[in-house]
Amino acid sequence: MSENFNNHPSLTNWELVSTNPNQKNWTWKTLFNVWANIIQTVIGFSLITSLYLVYDLNGLTIFVGTLLAGLIAIWMTNLSGKPCQKMGIPFPVFLRISMGVYGARYAGLLRGLVAIFMFGTQTFFISKSVGFLIRITIFSFDENLMSKTIFNQFFLELGVIDWSSLAITALIQYYLFTSSIKTIKKIINFSGILVYLAMLFFVIIVYLKIQGDLFNSFYSIFKFEEAFNMQNAVPLITVFGTMFAYFSIIIVNFGDYSKHLKNETELTKGNYSLLLNIILFSFMAVLITLGTDILFNKQLIKLDQVLTNPTDIIGQLDQINITVIVLIFIIISAAGTNLIANYIPSSYSLMNFIPNKLSKKSSGLIISVLGFFIGGIWVSIISQIGLLSIVDTMAAFFGPIFGVMIVDYYFIKKQTYNPKDLFSSDPNGEYYFSGGWSLKSFYAIFVAFIFSAVTIWNESFRYLQPYAWIIGAFMGGLLQYLLSKK
Numbered sequence: 001m002s003e004n005f006n007n008h009p010s011l012t013n014w015e016l017v018s019t020n021p022n023q024k025n026w027t028w029k030t031l032f033n034v035w036a037n038i039i040q041t042v043i044g045f046s047l048i049t050s051l052y053l054v055y056d057l058n059g060l061t062i063f064v065g066t067l068l069a070g071l072i073a074i075w076m077t078n079l080s081g082k083p084c085q086k087m088g089i090p091f092p093v094f095l096r097i098s099m100g101v102y103g104a105r106y107a108g109l110l111r112g113l114v115a116i117f118m119f120g121t122q123t124f125f126i127s128k129s130v131g132f133l134i135r136i137t138i139f140s141f142d143e144n145l146m147s148k149t150i151f152n153q154f155f156l157e158l159g160v161i162d163w164s165s166l167a168i169t170a171l172i173q174y175y176l177f178t179s180s181i182k183t184i185k186k187i188i189n190f191s192g193i194l195v196y197l198a199m200l201f202f203v204i205i206v207y208l209k210i211q212g213d214l215f216n217s218f219y220s221i222f223k224f225e226e227a228f229n230m231q232n233a234v235p236l237i238t239v240f241g242t243m244f245a246y247f248s249i250i251i252v253n254f255g256d257y258s259k260h261l262k263n264e265t266e267l268t269k270g271n272y273s274l275l276l277n278i279i280l281f282s283f284m285a286v287l288i289t290l291g292t293d294i295l296f297n298k299q300l301i302k303l304d305q306v307l308t309n310p311t312d313i314i315g316q317l318d319q320i321n322i323t324v325i326v327l328i329f330i331i332i333s334a335a336g337t338n339l340i341a342n343y344i345p346s347s348y349s350l351m352n353f354i355p356n357k358l359s360k361k362s363s364g365l366i367i368s369v370l371g372f373f374i375g376g377i378w379v380s381i382i383s384q385i386g387l388l389s390i391v392d393t394m395a396a397f398f399g400p401i402f403g404v405m406i407v408d409y410y411f412i413k414k415q416t417y418n419p420k421d422l423f424s425s426d427p428n429g430e431y432y433f434s435g436g437w438s439l440k441s442f443y444a445i446f447v448a449f450i451f452s453a454v455t456i457w458n459e460s461f462r463y464l465q466p467y468a469w470i471i472g473a474f475m476g477g478l479l480q481y482l483l484s485k486k
Contacts (some may be wrong), residue, residue, distance in 0.1 A: 006249065007420075007423050007424070008334060008425035009355070009356040009424065010103055010322045010354075010355065010356050010425065011349060011355060011422075011423045011424070011425060012355055012356075012423045013355040013356065013359065015090075015347075015348070015351050015359070015360055016089065016090065016093050016348075016351060016352060016355055016358075016423075017094075017423070018087055018088035018089055018419065019088035019089075019259050019260065020088075021088070021182070023260075023261055024085075024088060024259075024260055024261060025260070025262060026185065026257075026260040026261045026266065026270075027260065027262060027266050027270070028267075028269035028270035028273060029183055029189070029232040029270075030188060030189060030268045030270070031257070031266070031269075031270025031271065031273060032192065032266070032270060032276070032277065033189045033191070033192030033193065033338055034091065034188055034192075034257055034270070035270075035271075035273060035274045035277045036192030036193075036196065036277050036336075037188060037191055037282075037336035037337050037339070037340045038247070038249070038250060038337060038340060039277050039278065039281050039342060040191075040192070040195045040281060040333045040336070040337065041333060041334065041337050041478055042125075042309065042310055042311065042330060042333075042334065043232075043246075044281070044309070045076070045241075045244065045281075045285050045309070045310055046308045046309045046310075046398070047242070047246060047280050048066070048281065048285050048286070049285050049286055049289040049306075049308040050243065050280070050308045051066075051239060051242070052078065052221055052286050052392075053221070053286065053289060053290070053293075053308060054305060054306060054308060056112040056281065057235050058223045058229075058235070059221035059222040059234055060222050060223070060224065060232075061232045061235050061236050061239065061474050061479065062151075062239050063222075063282070064236060064237075065235070065236045065237075065240040065243060066205070066240075066278055066282065067241030067275060067278060068236075068240050069239075069240050069241075069243035069244035069246075069247060070240075070243070070247065070273030070274045070275050070278050071074050071275070072240075072244055072274070072470075073244060073247040073248065073251060073274060074085050074233070074271045074272055074274055075471075076248075076251045076402070077250070077251050077254040077258075077271050078216055078267065078268060078271055079254075079406050079410070080112070080252060080254045080255055080258075080402065080405075081254040081255055081257070081258030081261075081271070081417070082141055082258070082264055082267060083255065083409055083417075084254070084255025084256075084258045084259045085255075085258040085259060085261050085263070085264060086264070087259075087268050087419065088259050088418065089255065089422070090253075090255055090256045090259055090348040090352070091108065091111070091177035091248060091252070091253035091254070091255040091256050091345070091348060092104055092105075092108030092111075092253075092348050092349055092411075092467070093352060093354035093422060094255050095107050095108050095401070095403065095405055096422050096431050097405070097406055097408065097413065097417055097422070097431060098405045098408035098409065098438060098441050098480070099405070099410060099432050099437070099438050099441050099442070100431055100433040100434070100435075100436045100437040100438040100441075101421075101422070101423075101425065101429070101436045101437070102436030102437055103433070103436060103437035103438055103441070103442060105353045106353075107397075107401055107442075107445070108348075108349045108352050108353070109349050109350075109353050110345075110394055110397050110398075110401070111252060111253055111345055111398065111401075112345060112346045112348075112349025112350055112353070113343045113346075113349075113394060114391055114394050114395050114398075115341070115342045115343070115346035115349065116342070116346045116367055116371065117347060117374060117391050118342045118391075119338060119342035119367060119370075119374075119438045120313065120370060120371035120372070120374025120375045120378070120381075121374060121375070122334060122337065122338040122341075122342060122375065122376060123164065123166070123169050123170055123173065123338065123371045123372065123374075123375045124374070124376075124378045125334065126169050126173075126308075126331055126335060126429050127162070127165040127168070127169040127170075127375060128162075128165070129165040129327045129331045129334070130165040130168055130169055130331060131161050131162055131164075131165035132323075133324065133327055133328075133481045134161050134164070134165060135161060136320060136323070136324060139218060140271070140320075156376060156377060156379070156381075157379045157380040158376065158379060159378075163376070165218075166309050166372060166375050166376060167372065169241075169375075170368050170369075170372040170375070171257075171368075172335075173335065173339075173343070173368060173370040174314075174336065174364055176273055176335075176339075176362055176366065177339055177343045177347075177364060178361050178364035178365075184192055184339070184344075187291065187335075187336065187339060188336065188339070188340065190332075191332050191333060191335065191336030192336065193330070195329055195332060195333045195336075196280060196281075196284075197311045198325075198329045199265075199281075199284040199285070199288065200284060202284075203284050203288060203291070205286045206287065206288060206291030206292065206295070208290065209291070209295060210291060210294050210295060213294050214287060214290060214291050214294065217290045217294065218286065218290055220288060221286070226447060227386060229373070233413075235325035236311070238466070241466030242466050243469050244464075244466070244467075244470070245466045245467075245469060246468070247274070248398070248399075248469045249341050249348075250340065250341055250345070251398075251402060251469075252398045252401055253344075253345040253348070253398075254346050254456045256345055256348050257340075257344070262275060263412075275340040285295065288313075289307070289308055289313070290306075290307060290316075292307070292313050292316075293306050293307065296324075296440075298317060303323055308462075310326060310330060311330070313409075314326045314327070323423045325429070343364075343367060346363075346367050347360065347363045347364060347367060350363040350366060350367070351363050357460070370420050389456065389457075390455050393453055393456055393457070396449055396452035396453045396455075396456060396468055396472060397449050397452070397472075398472070399448070399452050399468065399469040399470065399471065399472025399474075399476065400444070400445045400446075400448035400449050400452060400475065400476030401445055401476065402469075402473045402476070403444075403448060403472065403473035403474060403475065403480065404441050404444050404445055404448075404475030404476045404477065404479075404480040405479030406473075406477060407476075407477035407478075407480045407481050408441065408484070411481055412480070412481065412484045417484060418430045418431070440483040440484065441480060443479070443483065444476050444479035444480040444483055445476055447474075447475070447479055448475035448479055449472060450470060451471050451475045452468040452471055452472030452475075453468075455467070455468040455471070456468065456480070
């Protein structure tokens with residue numbers, strides 16, 4: 001432990017230092033809504049309803065597999081969230097304990113770059129819904145206006161409405177997401193609760209139209225007599241891996257949220273609320289999907305399969321009022337998810353990379369501009385060149401990083417830390433290691449990364465891709481422990 005304290009400007013800004021205890025006012029209810037924003041997505045809706053309704057699987061198998069994935073995610077987020085809650089620091093600063101004060105910049109930046117890319121992607125899809133609302137509005141004023149030349153000119157395969165929608169989405173997100181932490185908390189709570197209320201409303205509407213048929217169909221998904229059939233073992237493992245991969249996106253950087261919690265009890269209670277989110281969201285999503293499918297059949301609308309994507313469902317309804325309402329709720333839920341899963345981690349990662357140059361506003365501006373650019377070239381370039389494989393490869397580092405930092409903190413350093421040296425450039429500082437880098441930790445990360453990445457790039461191991469995160473975390477933690485004992 002260093003006797004001298006050097007609060008170096010290249011390692012410090014107000015967003016990275018320990019949160020004032022008086023400002024740590026998040027409770028388990030806020031964390032409930034954090035998880036709600038993660039699960040309440042179009043992708044989450046489609047994924048869960050597809051598992052229940054498209055594949056020939058026992059509903060109980062899907063339910064148990066999803067809950068098991070949730071339990072493992074809870075265990076891991078407790079591990080990554082507790083130190084940051086205790087110290088009041090975000091994930092990239094916590095990384096300094098295991099990676100070194102300068103090495104943590106680059107390990108954290110990997111999470112930030114993936115988050116920025118996904119932020120831009122999500123911004124594009126939010127803007128699509130905004131564009132639909134603009135088109136509906138224009139059409140309601142003048143049915144022939146959309147045939148004007150200006151609306152049929154394209155640049156990078158996007159029209160003037162598409163570019164306008166993208167700009168509006170980027171600007172609104174910048175304004176909201178760079179607000180105070182109090183406003184961020186309000187956005188998280190508003191989005192989480194409102195979307196559930198909207199889903200409940202649609203469940204009630206569907207039920208009033210078909211009543212008994214809805215719950216009879218829902219009950220038929222669960223084959224209780226086959227609950228303990230060994231043939232369900234492989235599907236159970238598959239569902240577990242698929243759902244864990246979905247939840248894993250915020251595990252490694254969970255400290256970005258837990259730093260605001262009052263105490264460890266609120267953290268634990270809030271994380272266990274993921275199980276309640278799983279039950280609520282799955283129940284309502286399946287009921288909505290089943291109900292609309294029954295309604296389509298009664299209206300003699302022939303479909304090749306059950307529609308599990310909300311946008312496909314509203315496309316078949318052909319009712320403007322319902323379409324507008326659903327689009328608004330999709331925008332709200334998608335923006336909440338973009339804030340939690342992509343904006344917050346990218347903001348902290350950028351500020352940790354150059355703390356003396358970036359603030360909350362300036363990092364937010366960078367993220368918004370890059371997000372606009374990524375969204376703008378999504379159709380014409382990104383979706384055509386397979387860039388997602390590169391992003392998936394970068395994300396394969398997340399499991400190893402998690403394994404290294406958790407094993408280092410809990411098993412090697414025995415949950416002890418030196419808060420002063422977290423921001424010190426003193427060569428004698430506890431976290432300075434070799435020029436500010438912990439070479440052993442990076443060696444462990446890169447070797448473990450090979451095990452994760454092989455599930456992406458080697459066809460023979462691609463069936464293990466849903467478990468890439470867990471494989472990488474295990475190997476990273478094991479290597480960190482073995483190297484530290486030498």
